[in-house]
Amino acid sequence: MDIGRFTLLCADGSARRGELQTARGTIQTPVFMPVGTAGTVKSLSPHDLEDIGAEIILGNTYHLYLRPGDELIARRGGLHRFSGWKRPVLTDSGGYQVFSLSELRQITEDGVAFRSHLDGSKHFFSPEKAVAIQRNLDADIMMVLDECVSYEADQAYTERSVERTTSWAWRSRQAYPERSGENLLFGIVQGGFFKDLRRRSAEEICSIPFDGYAIGGLSVGEPKEMMREMLLLTAPLLPIEAPRYLMGVGKPLDILEGIGAGIDMFDCVLPTRNARNGTLYTSTGQVNIKNERYKEDDAPLDPRCSCYTCSNFSRAYLRHLYTARELLAYRLNTIHNLSFYQGLVQEARKSIEQQRFSLLTEYYRSVFSGHDEA
Amino acid sequence: MDIGRFTLLCADGSARRGELQTARGTIQTPVFMPVGTAGTVKSLSPHDLEDIGAEIILGNTYHLYLRPGDELIARRGGLHRFSGWKRPVLTDSGGYQVFSLSELRQITEDGVAFRSHLDGSKHFFSPEKAVAIQRNLDADIMMVLDECVSYEADQAYTERSVERTTSWAWRSRQAYPERSGENLLFGIVQGGFFKDLRRRSAEEICSIPFDGYAIGGLSVGEPKEMMREMLLLTAPLLPIEAPRYLMGVGKPLDILEGIGAGIDMFDCVLPTRNARNGTLYTSTGQVNIKNERYKEDDAPLDPRCSCYTCSNFSRAYLRHLYTARELLAYRLNTIHNLSFYQGLVQEARKSIEQQRFSLLTEYYRSVFSGHDEA
Numbered sequence: 001m002d003i004g005r006f007t008l009l010c011a012d013g014s015a016r017r018g019e020l021q022t023a024r025g026t027i028q029t030p031v032f033m034p035v036g037t038a039g040t041v042k043s044l045s046p047h048d049l050e051d052i053g054a055e056i057i058l059g060n061t062y063h064l065y066l067r068p069g070d071e072l073i074a075r076r077g078g079l080h081r082f083s084g085w086k087r088p089v090l091t092d093s094g095g096y097q098v099f100s101l102s103e104l105r106q107i108t109e110d111g112v113a114f115r116s117h118l119d120g121s122k123h124f125f126s127p128e129k130a131v132a133i134q135r136n137l138d139a140d141i142m143m144v145l146d147e148c149v150s151y152e153a154d155q156a157y158t159e160r161s162v163e164r165t166t167s168w169a170w171r172s173r174q175a176y177p178e179r180s181g182e183n184l185l186f187g188i189v190q191g192g193f194f195k196d197l198r199r200r201s202a203e204e205i206c207s208i209p210f211d212g213y214a215i216g217g218l219s220v221g222e223p224k225e226m227m228r229e230m231l232l233l234t235a236p237l238l239p240i241e242a243p244r245y246l247m248g249v250g251k252p253l254d255i256l257e258g259i260g261a262g263i264d265m266f267d268c269v270l271p272t273r274n275a276r277n278g279t280l281y282t283s284t285g286q287v288n289i290k291n292e293r294y295k296e297d298d299a300p301l302d303p304r305c306s307c308y309t310c311s312n313f314s315r316a317y318l319r320h321l322y323t324a325r326e327l328l329a330y331r332l333n334t335i336h337n338l339s340f341y342q343g344l345v346q347e348a349r350k351s352i353e354q355q356r357f358s359l360l361t362e363y364y365r366s367v368f369s370g371h372d373e374a
Numbered sequence: 375m376d377i378g379r380f381t382l383l384c385a386d387g388s389a390r391r392g393e394l395q396t397a398r399g400t401i402q403t404p405v406f407m408p409v410g411t412a413g414t415v416k417s418l419s420p421h422d423l424e425d426i427g428a429e430i431i432l433g434n435t436y437h438l439y440l441r442p443g444d445e446l447i448a449r450r451g452g453l454h455r456f457s458g459w460k461r462p463v464l465t466d467s468g469g470y471q472v473f474s475l476s477e478l479r480q481i482t483e484d485g486v487a488f489r490s491h492l493d494g495s496k497h498f499f500s501p502e503k504a505v506a507i508q509r510n511l512d513a514d515i516m517m518v519l520d521e522c523v524s525y526e527a528d529q530a531y532t533e534r535s536v537e538r539t540t541s542w543a544w545r546s547r548q549a550y551p552e553r554s555g556e557n558l559l560f561g562i563v564q565g566g567f568f569k570d571l572r573r574r575s576a577e578e579i580c581s582i583p584f585d586g587y588a589i590g591g592l593s594v595g596e597p598k599e600m601m602r603e604m605l606l607l608t609a610p611l612l613p614i615e616a617p618r619y620l621m622g623v624g625k626p627l628d629i630l631e632g633i634g635a636g637i638d639m640f641d642c643v644l645p646t647r648n649a650r651n652g653t654l655y656t657s658t659g660q661v662n663i664k665n666e667r668y669k670e671d672d673a674p675l676d677p678r679c680s681c682y683t684c685s686n687f688s689r690a691y692l693r694h695l696y697t698a699r700e701l702l703a704y705r706l707n708t709i710h711n712l713s714f715y716q717g718l719v720q721e722a723r724k725s726i727e728q729q730r731f732s733l734l735t736e737y738y739r740s741v742f743s744g745h746d747e748a
Binding site: 296317324328 | 412413414416417418419420421441442446449450456457458669670672686687688690691693694695697698700701702704705706
């Protein structure tokens with residue numbers, strides 16, 4: 001096996017169809033990675049995820065480090081053996097959570113000190129520590145520690161941050177110098193919302209030999225147009241021969257736009273979090289299952305969907321479960337939303353192979369614009 | 375098919391091994407019925423229940439009547455079609471919940487007026503209404519409306535209540551006179567904790583031609599010895615040729631004692647509610663999965679159990695899920711506890727066939743007495 005090899009199978013405009021080899025199997029791209037924050041994709045078992053067709057899931061280093069602890073997981077044989085999920089896992093570096101969840105964080109050149117959002121205990125992440133934790137988790141793909149600046153950050157702050165992120169990226173690489181090793185390592189381009197800084201960060205990060213390159217710091221509250229501008233600017237700056245990962249994005253149309261810009265990998269909490277809030281994605285648009293109109297609706301949630309939920313239950317039953325806050329609601333809704341995202345990237349792959357990706361995007365644009373209810 | 379036929383296959387002392395035919399298949403007895411309050415056994419899908427081997431589940435008339443409504447369910451084709459559960463369902467009459475959950479209840483000869491615990495709306499259950507609701511749900515086994523008196527009720531009150539319960543039982547039978555119909559109808563013996571009243575209620579209820587007879591009003595806060603006394607007094611008064619059901623009981627040892635007293639059917643929220651509280655039943659005793667001692671325990675929860683949870687996950691992972699309040703914890707714990715109860719009645723059946731039921735009881739007494747942790 002040739003771990004880390006990324007093969008471009010074909011392209012349609014900037015959209016790419018590829019394959020990435022990891023220590024635990026080959027991932028077809030474009031790919032969507034469900035988020036399994038604390039060693040479980042909320043409400044699902046690993047077998048549910050296999051049934052959905054998930055090829056790789058994401059684990060959150062920050063959460064797993066705090067609870068149950070990366071060393072405990074290492075003693076259990078890694079995250080796969082601990083959780084029962086056998087396919088590849090990508091772990092983020094913990095940086096995003098440190099900056100968004102933890103308290104009293106203090107950033108220095110060396111790393112970032114923070115207090116746990118669980119119990120207020122003090123912790124410190126350096127680039128080297130983030131790699132060590134992810135190796136303890138035995139992630140198939142690790143991410144370097146980076147600083148994700150807020151939408152409000154000014155140019156001077158963002159510039160210092162870009163320098164720090166580059167320096168941390170080099171240190172991460174040195175902490176695990178093995179290219180195409182058992183644990184792949186991806187770099188992250190930052191630069192906030194300043195074109196020059198995005199260009200500079202892309203140049204610096206891409207000069208470091210990583211197994212893949214990510215775009216971080218988007219979808220943090222900026223207007224959609226600005227996210228789009230930064231994506232279209234940054235994506236072409238990433239090496240054509242390596243996998244490209246757009247972190248934390250997004251809605252179905254955002255993912256199609258990302259693919260259209262040449263992105264191969266995506267993760268986002270939206271399909272899972274929205275499922276738990278009763279917001280469901282279907283082939284005819286967004287459905288709010290709480291809505292009174294589904295009270296006596298015997299049709300499946302999405303007649304064009306073949307997931308477990310749509311094969312076995314009606315909208316009326318799903319509405320009842322959600323209204324009664326029954327635990328089964330969370331699982332059935334999550335299975336459907338993740339199946340929808342899985343179907344979306346599968347259709348994207350096929351449409352790239354058949355040179356009709358832009359038609360697919362247009363189709364989904366018509367599904368998700370104008371009206372929100374099916 | 376001979377709906378309602380109860381066949382006694384063999385006996386060991388007072389313990390019985392039987393079969394009950396319902397419109398949706400034959401139930402082996404002794405049987406434990408998982409509680410599916412609101413059209414779902416909390417956290418489980420109907421397929422999870424089939425995998426566990428559940429043969430019949432219980433639905434709560436009070437809850438389903440209030441939400442989503444029995445008429446809505448009838449328009450969906452009944453509770454089975456609505457929920458996707460294809461095997462038999464027994465519904466209680468709603469009486470117990472009216473007396474324990476609802477507000478401002480007012481009991482008259484005609485029935486009971488109450489306010490919903492959900493929104494305070496006013497409702498009225500008569501014996502006829504309780505049957506009509508259960509026919510809307512299309513329960514395979516319906517229960518008559520009864521009054522479950524509290525442990526504190528005095529003899530005079532309990533006597534009037536027994537009279538009312540008998541009168542309601544007659545009215546229930548008249549509301550659905552079809553014996554061995556599509557929807558079987560069971561009577562309920564009450565009588566509080568007064569031996570004479572238990573005898574009188576048993577005599578009166580058993581003079582009415584029902585498809586089965588239940589003992590109600592036990593396990594409502596009385597000392598264990600008193601429950602046992604009432605059980606041993608009442609069970610032999612029920613017709614030998616009909617199924618006997620001990621309502622709302624109980625812990626594993628309570629169930630074995632019930633079987634020993636000649637009871638065929640049981641239901642209880644304990645295995646499911648305890649699962650959600652992290653209290654798990656195993657072949658070596660009770661386990662509190664929150665306990666620190668399981669933090670690095672790679673063994674399955676119960677090495678002698680072959681359920682989905684024990685076949686795939688470690689105590690360390692279950693503890694992590696529970697500690698992090700992950701939704702998957704509720705499902706995995708519930709699958710295990712219900713599998714344990716299912717195994718318990720299956721062993722009871724076999725031991726009755728092999729004339730060694732008392733040895734099984736002794737064995738479980740040693741498992742569950744003395745120490746609470748495995």
